[in-house]
Amino acid sequence: MQIDRLLLEGFRNYDSQQLTFDESCNVIYGDNAQGKTNLLEAIVYLSCGRSPRTHADRELIGFDRDRARLVGQIRSREREFETEIQLTRGRRRKMTVNGVAAKNGGDLSQVLHTVFFSPEDLFLIREGAAARRRFMDMSLCQLRPRYAEALAEYPAYYEEEYGEPLDEDIYNIMAIPDEERERCELYVNLPQETLKFYDKLWTQLGV
Numbered sequence: 567m568q569i570d571r572l573l574l575e576g577f578r579n580y581d582s583q584q585l586t587f588d589e590s591c592n593v594i595y596g597d598n599a600q601g602k603t604n605l606l607e608a609i610v611y612l613s614c615g616r617s618p619r620t621h622a623d624r625e626l627i628g629f630d631r632d633r634a635r636l637v638g639q640i641r642s643r644e645r646e647f648e649t650e651i652q653l654t655r656g657r658r659r660k661m662t663v664n665g666v667a668a669k670n671g672g673d674l675s676q677v678l679h680t681v682f683f684s685p686e687d688l689f690l691i692r693e694g695a696a697a698r699r700r701f702m703d704m705s706l707c708q709l710r711p712r713y714a715e716a717l718a719e720y721p722a723y724y725e726e727e728y729g730e731p732l733d734e735d736i737y738n739i740m741a742i743p744d745e746e747r748e749r750c751e752l753y754v755n756l757p758q759e760t761l762k763f764y765d766k767l768w769t770q771l772g773v
Contacts, residue, residue, distance in 0.1 A: 567642040567678050569609060576627060576634035577653075578604035606682060612638040612649050613680040614707050614714070615661060615671030623653050640678050647677045671707050672714030679708050706763055 569587060574580040579601045594602050603619075607626075611617050617626060627634040634653040639646070649668075652660040661668035668674055689697045707714035724732040 567640065569612075569638050569640050569678060571639035572605075572608065572612075573635070573637040574605075574608055575636075576631035577608055577636055578626060578628060580604065580608075581628070603684065606684075608636055609638070610680045610682045612636055612651060612674065613678040614675050614704060615651070615659075615668075616704050616707065618682050618684065618704065619686070623659055624655055627653050627655060638678070642677050649674055649677055670714050670718040672710075672712065675708040675714065702763060709763075 568589060570589075571587070572585045574583045576582075585605075594605060596602055607617055607619055611626070617623075620626070632655050636651045638649045640649060641647070648664055650660075650662045661674065663673055663677055687701075690701055703717060707717065721732040
């Protein structure tokens, strides 16, 4: 998988920017607060529909803009793909792959996988369980498209069931009540996939 070109309009501090990447290695450098991390964030967002830095899509739109647009030209599985995400204040985002609507981040992850490291990753150790769950969710959404589908739909199901929004900063997907998992087959695999992820991670770390 490789991203060849990237177009950003109204994303963070980018008014309008188009970039072409080398197929081997790319070094991004510049002064502080010029948008280097924003650029990497945009690539990650195109790969899974989730920002590694914020929960709110509205924060991705430039301060003086009402909308933002991200377009990536990607080579994957010996094919050419165009992934596009449109963000508009007060409206649901629109995501497409080659012009076909993407239901969730799992559809994006089938086109492009990314691994993103930043100084904030230290919070995985220093912060509480919520930060570690966010890291795990982002990883699993790229590895298991069905996990991304279930994760995207569970908050809406929770709000409909209990009449209040799910606090995504503190919820634990492992703690879904058994009766809910039995009633909604889509969520059954969430805890199992989580445990599999932990098992593979500990194996890699030699724990």
